[in-house]
Amino acid sequence: MSEENEAYSLFDDVCMAVDNAAAHMDIHPGLLEQIKACNAIYKFNFPIRNDDGTYQVLKGYRIQHSHHKLPVKGGIRFSSYVNEEEVKGLAALMTYKCALVNIPFGGAKGGVSIDPTKYNVSQLERITRRYTSELIKKNFIGPAIDVPAPDYGTGAREMSWIVDTFEAFNPNVINAKGCVTGKPLSQHGIDGRTEATGMGVFFGIREAVSVKEDMDALGLTTGLRGKKVIIQGFGNVGYHSAKYLSEAGALIIGIAEYNGGIYDEEGIDLEALKAFQVKNRGFKSYHKGEFISEANSLLTYPCDILVPAALENQITGENAGDIKAKIIGEAANGPVTQEAEKILAQKNVMIIPDMYLNAGGVTVSYFEWLKNLSRVSFGKLEKRYDMKKFDALLESIENATGDTFTEAQKELIVKGASERDLVVSGLEETMVTAYHEMNKTRKEKNIESLRTAGFILALERIAVSYMDLGIFP
The missing domain is CATH 3.40.50.720 (NAD(P)-binding Rossmann-like Domain)
Known part of the structure; x- marks a missing residue:
């Protein structure tokens, strides 16, 4: 889909799904309009100098859909299909996704309208760093404001360029690593984010x-x-x-x-x-x-x-x-x-x-953000303590029973949780809980669609946030 052919609008599709869910709820019409609307849209043009000395003007976007919770969260997409309607729709989906799985972020999304396969690594780095500097100028990125992540056409490499650029502009921000997630482990990413x-x-x-x-x-x-x-x-x-x-x-x-x-x-x-x-x-x-x-x-x-x-x-x-x-x-x-x-x-x-x-990505991104704010890896403080405690417990059982555990049994029981173990456990808990809450809502409301049930749950949680802020009665 190009900008010249916008007959299909992902944002309109998402709003239609929200309206379908709202029909099963008692929600103030003004509050519903606020929830559906994008809070901030930033679109901009910036130049890139090519290796042969020529220039291109590229179009970038960062859209913050909902400020009911901060920071907002959402990926950065490098694709020739990137346009305002697509980014708005993806940002809106992030809002409802985070609310559904109880991740305390508002929704956002960003992108640059390019085909990344047609640019070399040097060009992609210049594009990424310039895009980041544009976000910094308008206060559209920061660990307490807006936290991007990888998306279609970007990955850990681009996220490392983003965090390096942000730190260069903000040398006194102690939590600067939390300005973006999906980083390489060497840049304080989290084990388990890739998968x-x-x-x-x-x-x-x-x-x-x-x-x-x-x-x-x-x-x-x-x-x-x-x-x-x-x-x-x-x-x-x-x-x-x-x-x-x-x-x-x-x-x-x-x-x-x-x-x-x-x-x-x-x-x-x-x-x-x-x-x-x-x-x-x-x-x-x-x-x-x-x-x-x-x-x-x-x-x-x-x-x-x-x-x-x-x-x-x-x-x-x-x-x-x-x-x-x-x-x-x-x-x-x-x-x-x-x-x-x-x-x-x-x-x-x-x-x-x-x-x-597909909320697994934002769930583990949330864990990475928490890791960056706490400035310590998950499991680092308690892993050895747990291992010694369980080892002493097994030894007590062996002494009391006269039986001996096999080495495989000892390894399984005594093993302390690594960062990845805790990430996988937290992800599983999030996904299991959210599915059964959504399915329960579907059956209680006597509706067929899991999507509608998911939007109902999300809308209920977002509405409570706005009402607790005193914005709506």
Whole structure:
């Protein structure tokens, strides 16, 4: 979608979902309008000098959707599809996502309208640092104000450039590392952030298929074992979603990428396919399975669970009628349009909404931000203490019983929690609790849509924040 073709608006789609949820609530119309509106929109142009001495003028955005809680939180996207409506929609989704999973951030999003594959590392660094300096000038970044993160087209490398630029401008800010999350470990990132979104997708789908009543309604058994899964997108989120689902017993039979897909009813060797993709920049000529040149057609292949983990607006009114999956797990932001959702509801397809399912990234980003503010790694203070305590406990049990624990048993019980152990535990707790709260709301309100239930929960929590601030009665 380009700026010249804005017939589809992600922001309007999100607002429509909010209105659908509000219809099931008693909420002040003025308060609803405030919640839906973007609090601050910053769009700007800035130049970049190319290696050959020529210049380009690039367009950047940072949109803060909601200030009901600060700081606001949301990724930075480098993509030729970046435009104001997309960024507004993504920022709004961040607001409702954080509220749904009880993460104390407002929502935001940012981006630069470029195709990052057409720029070298030196150019990307100049673009990132200049973008950051523009945010600093307008006070649109800071550990207490606005905390960006990676998104489509950016990663840990770009986040390290951002934090370095922010620290250069703010040498006296002791918590400067907390101005951005998704940083490399060497720059005070957190262990587990890379796989966080995909792991959250796994936890969310696992919880959904654990509810017997819901699976009976879909004609499925409970549990992941044996479930046939198709993944759209084999980047960071798609790969880790597939990895953890596969390890839990699901069978990954299809993977779609922008330049082709692979289909194999016997199951795909994820590590072998990933290695091939990295080496060959695609799946063509992969030795096993069927190569699908029109990769998006895989969305309509028979499967139990379909996981769109690429871009928004992938399942629309045009192809929704052909979807054969029983469950769609929205790992990407906004992959199913409102029109498509109505069609899928008539087909009794369960949609696990993006605002919940891909919240693993912001959840672990929250843990990273807390780590940066406390300036100490999780587990560092208590790990050895716990190990010695449990070791003494086992020794007491052995002395009292005369039995001896095996080395494997000792290692499992005595082991103190590492930073990654605590991050995974916190992520699992967040995803498990949020799913069952959302599903409970769906049943209490007697509605079919998990998305609507999620928005109801989010709206209730945001409304309470505004009322506690005394802005609305």
